[in-house]
Amino acid sequence: MKILFLNAFYAPHIGGGAEVILRRLVEGLQRRGCKVVILATGPEAGLHLQIQDGVPVYRAGLENGYWHYTQQRPPRLARLVWHYRDRYNAGMRRYVREVIAREKPDIVVGNNLTGWSISTWDEVSAAGLPIVQVLHDLYLLCPKDTMYNHGKSCQRQCGLCSALRLGHAAASAQVSAVIGVSRFVLERLVDQGYFARARQHVVHNCTPANPAQDDTPKKRSNFPLRFGYIGTLSENKGVGWLIEQFQRLGIDARLDIAGRGKLDYEAELKAMADPAKVSFLGYCDTDRFMRSIDVLVVPSRWAEPFGLVAVEGCANHLPVIATNMGGLPEIIRDEFNGLLCSPDDPDSLGTAMLWLYIDGALRQKLASQARASVLPMLDMERMLDQYQAILRETLQGTRTHHEPEPADHPATPRLEPVGIRQADAADAGRRLAAAD
Template identity: 35%
Template sequence: MHVLIANTLYYPDVVGGSEVSTQILAEGLVAAGVNVSVVCVTETGEDRMCRINGVNVHYLRLANLYWPYTTRRRMLFMKAIWHAFDVQNVFMARRLQKIVEREKPDIVSTSNLSCLSLGIWGIARRAGLPIVHTIRDYYLMCPAALMFSKGKSCRKQCSTCALYAAPRKIKSSQVDVVIGVSDFILQQHMTRGFFPRASAAHVINDCYLPPHPAEMRLPPPRLPGFGAHDAKVARIGVLGRVSPEKGIEIVAQQLLAQRTLPQWRLYIAGTGAPAYVDKLRRKYADPRIEFMGRVDPRAFFAGIDVLVVPSIWREPFGRVTVEAYAQGVPVVGANSGAIPSVIEPESALVFDIERPSTLIGKLDAALALRAIPGFRERLMSHAQAFRPDRMVDAYLEIYQKVLAAAPLAAPLEGLGQQM
């Protein structure tokens, strides 16, 4: 079996969970004896191919107005042109076609396709290749891929997003099998009419990033920002991208306003737009609040008592939750998106994002878990459902079933036709 995986970015260009999951999947398939190629986008240089841990990785230089993965602000009209071109990027599609012709895969597995081209679905269809697509965000429904505007999560598409999504919805009919990283994100698309001809829809949760075996033999390093540990002080952590939709301000505001946790410290780890991070530092200039920047996750989890995932936007999955569980750390999550479905059910540590004051009660409950014998082991056991090998095995099973079934896409003449 030869699988061609298409995702916007790939190692070493990592900005989020999609790139991590794609690499785990690609290398896990290679370990299972599958021939794997990956095609992705890069900002600079010429088109090139590298072999990384057994995977042929094709890096295609972006063909659009600008590279979107920077904090630089763009004028509205430039964004509009960028997204309009991204809907049908014929220049990228032509290069994708050459990759398909060169690699001759048995199946095309797509994920995030921003900066690449949805034309890869048409290319695969004309070549008679089955298409499996994984939904990881709202890219098909929203230009920003977040469904988040003016400080709130969008409950429905605005007219601009609906116009943007219309051609993508039409193209989604070319997909044979659709996968969601959570049932929530899958249903958000299926109920809006995406993937109308898919023969099957599945949920395969993302996985946590496994630590290197050498790291497991050593205790996690101590981060200097934690200082000396006082058992009377509740150490509360937030880890991830520092941006408005992540709800970090909710945690800071509620901790500063409450009276039931007399001693606490809040550790905010992650990076974001410098202007926004500086704004938070000024607004919450309290000695109990520490901005730590980029950190080693394992070291961070070793230094906190509870993790909070306070996302305002409707998270498609929330990998940081299962990463914390894998280290035995309890998690308090917002009732937004797929977060509640990942929270360990027995603890039920979910607060109401519309009533932020409910966070404090859940923090009290999470801190009380430390006195329960075996609570860490219970959380770590829950994390086993999100092991990397389980994710890889689930994809492999779907690929095998797709290839064993009757041809889903009859080859069309003229592979070089308009995408």
């Protein structure tokens, strides 16, 4: 089986958890004997091939106003034009066509389509290849991927997003199988009429277990207590909300913030933070950061499709405070491995932090149960089994004639895919630019 993976970015360009998971998936399937090829956007015009850790990686120059892998926020008009063209970027089809002609894959796995647009579905279908679409975000409902606007998570598509996604649901009928990284994200898209003909699956993202994490949680003897956040620094991630709530508590504790964001927003956050209480660490190694804190906070104000960082926190024996939105409740169980709060009740975040600051016994109890609660999500081989089974099933289902299945990993057991509901299952332009 030869698989072409298509995504907005590929390492070393990491836009978020999707790129982390994709690299682990690609390298894992390659170890199992599958032939894998990557197609991602890149900073240079044209199509460029490099071999990266034994994997052919094609990078295509984005046929749009700018490459979206940047910490600089482009002007509003530039963002408007970018999103408008990204409705259906026909200019990107030629890269898909060229890579398919060169590599001759058996199946194509789409991931984040930002920059590529759904034009890729048409090109892959024109080549007669089956498509498996993995849902890491809400791009198919919202040009900004997040369905977050004016400080709140959108409960439904606004008129502008509906207009910019007109015809997308119908186009998704070309997809043979769809994989949601959470039940939440799959159901959100299916409820909007997407993937009516596709077999539907849920495969939670996994992170490899670090042997050093196997130890029982250790009590830190040094104080003050340390709360931590690691991830993208953006409004929808709730970083500003976290800083505000933490500083209002007036407790003997520290808040460490790791990660990067748009430079203008980073400056806003640093301006509101008390440097005696809040530290901005920039990029950090995740495991090392987790070992330096006592409580992980995931204060997402948007409906996070999954939340891999919450899994990583639990794997490191940390109690996790998270919002009860999106896919996070599929990881964090209230008062079992963490505490849940709600952006609809802003003080609930501060209350959760105060509770864990005061109640050391509860903090220790949640920490002691955290790792065991996410063990299935630490099993990379299990995730690879699930993906491989779905790919084989999809490929077999789209062959017009029976062919022997490729023996790319004979020792791998055939598993039934993890499924969900498989059987029953210009003024406007200014508003978009202002919202972005």
